[in-house]
Amino acid sequence: MKDRESLINLFQKELPRILPHYEERKGQVAMAILIAECLAERKNLLVEAGTGIGKTLAYLLPLIQHGRKENKRVVISTYTKILQEQLVKKDIPIAQRLIPFRFASAYGSENYFCPKRANNSLRYGLFEREEERYLKDKIFSWAKEKEGLLIDFPENIEPNLLNKINRDRDNCLEKRCPFYEECYYFRAKKKWEEAEVLVINHFLFFAHCATDYKLLPTFDTIVFDEAHRLEDAGVNYFGIDLSNNGLKRSLELLYNLKTKKGLLNHLPLSLSLQEHWKKRLEKLNISLNDFFLEITEQVAERKRILSPLQLASDFIVELEDLNLSLLRIYQEMRDDDLKPEVWGLIKSLKEKEKELKEFVNLGDSGSVYWWEREGGRIYLKSAPLSIVGMMKKILSNFKVFILTSATLTVAGDFSFLANRLGMEEYQKSIFPSPFDYEKQSLLFIDERLPFPKEEGDFIRRCAQSIDELIKIARGRTLILFTSFKMMEEVFALCRKGEYQFLKQGEEPAYQLLKRFQEDTTSCLFATASFWQGIDVPGEALSCLIITRLPFDVPDEPRIEGIVENLRRRGEEPFWSFQLPQAVLRFRQGFGRLIRNKRDRGVVGVLDKRIIRKNYGHLFLRSLPENLPMTTNINPVVGFFRRR
Known part of the structure; x- marks a missing residue:
C-alpha cells in the first residue's frame, strides 16, 4: 500500500511540480500501478499503451522503485540504438529528478572506439586512403572529449574504416592491453556494473543470452519496450548475414591486392613466401567471385535455397586451408x-x-x-x-x-504476439490512447x-x-508504401511542382525526416x-496516406x-499469421499521424479491401474507438477547411 501511494504521489504531485505543462493521465497512473503490482508479485505482463499515455514514465518509475526495494539492477530493452538514446536523453533525466538513481546505456563492444586497433592499423599500414587517416585522427581527438561511442560521431564512418578502429572482442588483450586504463569499452562496462x-x-x-548471460551485468527483471x-531482433541476431563485400574486406585486412597493404607485409615470412601468399590470395579472391556467381546464377534479385548446394567452386576449402596456414604462422x-590483430x-x-x-x-532445418x-x-x-523454443x-x-x-494486439487480442514469443503465463492489459480521435x-x-x-x-x-x-x-503529407517498386512507380506518376516532394532513398532517412x-x-x-x-508532431504531418494494406510479400x-x-x-x-502480422504493421503506420x-x-487508405x-473488419477493429470514417472525399475537404 505504501509503495502504491508513493507511486501515485509521483504522478499526481511531483511530476506537475518539475514539469509545468504536465497533465495527469489516468491511463498512465493505472499502467504504473499495474506494473508495480506485477513486479512485486513476480507476474509477467503484456501491456499495450496507446500513443499519448506516457508509456515510458509509466514503466520507468515503478521499475526504479522495485529495483531500489529489492536492491537489484533492473534493465530496459528497446528496439534500436536511436530509441535507446531517446530514452536516455528525454525520459531518464525526468525520472532522476524524482528518484535519484544511477543509470548506464549499454551497447555492443563493436560500437566503441579502440585506440590500440587504430594505432595498429596505422602502424601496419591498413589505412588505404588519406581520408581514412585523417578521419582516424579526428576520431581520436573527438573520443578524448566523449565516451568513445562511435555511433555518436558526427560524421559517417564507412564499414571499411570502422573495421580497423572499433573494438574487436577476438583480438582484445583486456587487462594486458597498454590502453586498458583508458579503454572506452571497459570504462563503459564499469558504469554498467555500477548502474541501478x-x-x-x-x-x-x-x-x-547467446554468451551464457555473461556479456552484461547480472539482472533478473527486464522491461521490453x-x-x-x-x-x-531475435531473428536477425540468430540468422546468417554474409556478403561478398564483407568477405573481401576481411581478406583485404590480410592483404589488399590493389593498395599492396595489409598484415601480410608484417608477418615473419621470407620474400619468396610473401610472394607465394600474395598469389594465393589473388587466387582466393578469384574463387570468392566465382563462388558468389555460381550461387546466384547471375539471375534475379533474390532466390531461396531449397536444397544443399553442389558447387564446383572450392572457395570454402581454400578459405579453410588459408586460415589453417595463417594459424601456423601465428603460433610462430x-x-x-601484431599477434592480436592476426x-x-x-x-x-x-x-x-x-x-x-x-x-x-x-x-x-528450422531456418530458411x-x-x-x-x-x-x-x-x-x-x-x-x-524463435519460440x-x-x-x-x-x-x-x-x-x-x-x-x-x-x-490484433482487435484487442494479445495471443498472436504471445504465441510468436512462446509466452504461456502472463497478465495482460490495454490502456487506450487519451487522444480525442473523434475530433482530431x-x-x-x-x-x-x-x-x-x-x-x-x-x-x-x-x-x-x-x-x-x-x-x-496543402502538402503536409506522408505517403506509406509496402514496396520500393510501387513507391517509385507512383512517385513517377504524381504531379510535382506546387509542393516539395521527398522520396526515401534520395538521402539518409534522418535527413529526409528533418527536411519533412x-x-x-x-x-x-x-x-x-x-x-x-x-x-x-505538429502541422508538418497533417495527412497520412496508406497505399496498400501492409501484408508481407508472399515470396519473401x-x-x-x-x-x-x-x-x-x-x-x-x-x-493465423499473415493477417495478424499485417494488422500490427497497419496500426504502426496509422500511429504516425x-x-x-x-x-x-486525415488518414487516407487507398486499399478498399479494408471494407x-x-x-x-480486423484492421478497422484494431483502430481507436470513435474514429470517424468516410468513403466520400467531401468530408476530407471539410475537415481541412475547419483547421
Whole structure:
C-alpha cells in the first residue's frame, strides 16, 4: 500500500511540480500501478499503451522503485540504438529528478572506439586512403572529449574504416592491453556494473543470452519496450548475414591486392613466401567471385535455397586451408602487438567459414536460406522460422519480464504476439490512447480505386488519389508504401511542382525526416522503416496516406517458409499469421499521424479491401474507438477547411 501511494504521489504531485505543462493521465497512473503490482508479485505482463499515455514514465518509475526495494539492477530493452538514446536523453533525466538513481546505456563492444586497433592499423599500414587517416585522427581527438561511442560521431564512418578502429572482442588483450586504463569499452562496462538501471537494445539482449548471460551485468527483471519488434531482433541476431563485400574486406585486412597493404607485409615470412601468399590470395579472391556467381546464377534479385548446394567452386576449402596456414604462422609469431590483430582475423575468417558451410549445406532445418542482390553486393542470408523454443528457454532465466508497446494486439487480442514469443503465463492489459480521435482525426477510405491485384490500373489511380489528397491537405503529407517498386512507380506518376516532394532513398532517412519536419508543406514518399518509430508532431504531418494494406510479400523467403510450416501443421497461414502480422504493421503506420492532443489530420487508405473483404473488419477493429470514417472525399475537404 505504501509503495502504491508513493507511486501515485509521483504522478499526481511531483511530476506537475518539475514539469509545468504536465497533465495527469489516468491511463498512465493505472499502467504504473499495474506494473508495480506485477513486479512485486513476480507476474509477467503484456501491456499495450496507446500513443499519448506516457508509456515510458509509466514503466520507468515503478521499475526504479522495485529495483531500489529489492536492491537489484533492473534493465530496459528497446528496439534500436536511436530509441535507446531517446530514452536516455528525454525520459531518464525526468525520472532522476524524482528518484535519484544511477543509470548506464549499454551497447555492443563493436560500437566503441579502440585506440590500440587504430594505432595498429596505422602502424601496419591498413589505412588505404588519406581520408581514412585523417578521419582516424579526428576520431581520436573527438573520443578524448566523449565516451568513445562511435555511433555518436558526427560524421559517417564507412564499414571499411570502422573495421580497423572499433573494438574487436577476438583480438582484445583486456587487462594486458597498454590502453586498458583508458579503454572506452571497459570504462563503459564499469558504469554498467555500477548502474541501478541499465538501458540496452533487443539485439544486445540476444547477444547477452547467446554468451551464457555473461556479456552484461547480472539482472533478473527486464522491461521490453517496442516489444512488437522483439521477434525481428531475435531473428536477425540468430540468422546468417554474409556478403561478398564483407568477405573481401576481411581478406583485404590480410592483404589488399590493389593498395599492396595489409598484415601480410608484417608477418615473419621470407620474400619468396610473401610472394607465394600474395598469389594465393589473388587466387582466393578469384574463387570468392566465382563462388558468389555460381550461387546466384547471375539471375534475379533474390532466390531461396531449397536444397544443399553442389558447387564446383572450392572457395570454402581454400578459405579453410588459408586460415589453417595463417594459424601456423601465428603460433610462430613473437610480435606481441601484431599477434592480436592476426588472431582476430583468424577468428573472424573461421566464423565466416562456419557460416558459409551452414549456408551451403542448409545446416539448420528450422531456418530458411536465401541470397539477395543489391547492386554489386550479394548477400547470403538465413533466418529461423520461429524463435519460440529459444524464447521459452531465455525467458525462464528471468524472474519477471514486462513487454510493452503501442501495438501488441490484433482487435484487442494479445495471443498472436504471445504465441510468436512462446509466452504461456502472463497478465495482460490495454490502456487506450487519451487522444480525442473523434475530433482530431478522420479515416478516409478511397473505394473509387480498383483492387490492388489490378496492378497497372491501381498504380495509376493511386497517383491520382494521392495528388488529390495532397492538394486538399496543402502538402503536409506522408505517403506509406509496402514496396520500393510501387513507391517509385507512383512517385513517377504524381504531379510535382506546387509542393516539395521527398522520396526515401534520395538521402539518409534522418535527413529526409528533418527536411519533412522543417518544410511544413512538403510531401514524403516512404516505405519500410517509416511505418514505425518516427515521430512528426505538429502541422508538418497533417495527412497520412496508406497505399496498400501492409501484408508481407508472399515470396519473401522467411514468410514463405513460415507459411509452408504452418500448412504442414494443419493451420491456415493467412488467418493465423499473415493477417495478424499485417494488422500490427497497419496500426504502426496509422500511429504516425496523431502524436499529441493538438495534432489534427486525415488518414487516407487507398486499399478498399479494408471494407470489401471479410477480413477487413480486423484492421478497422484494431483502430481507436470513435474514429470517424468516410468513403466520400467531401468530408476530407471539410475537415481541412475547419483547421
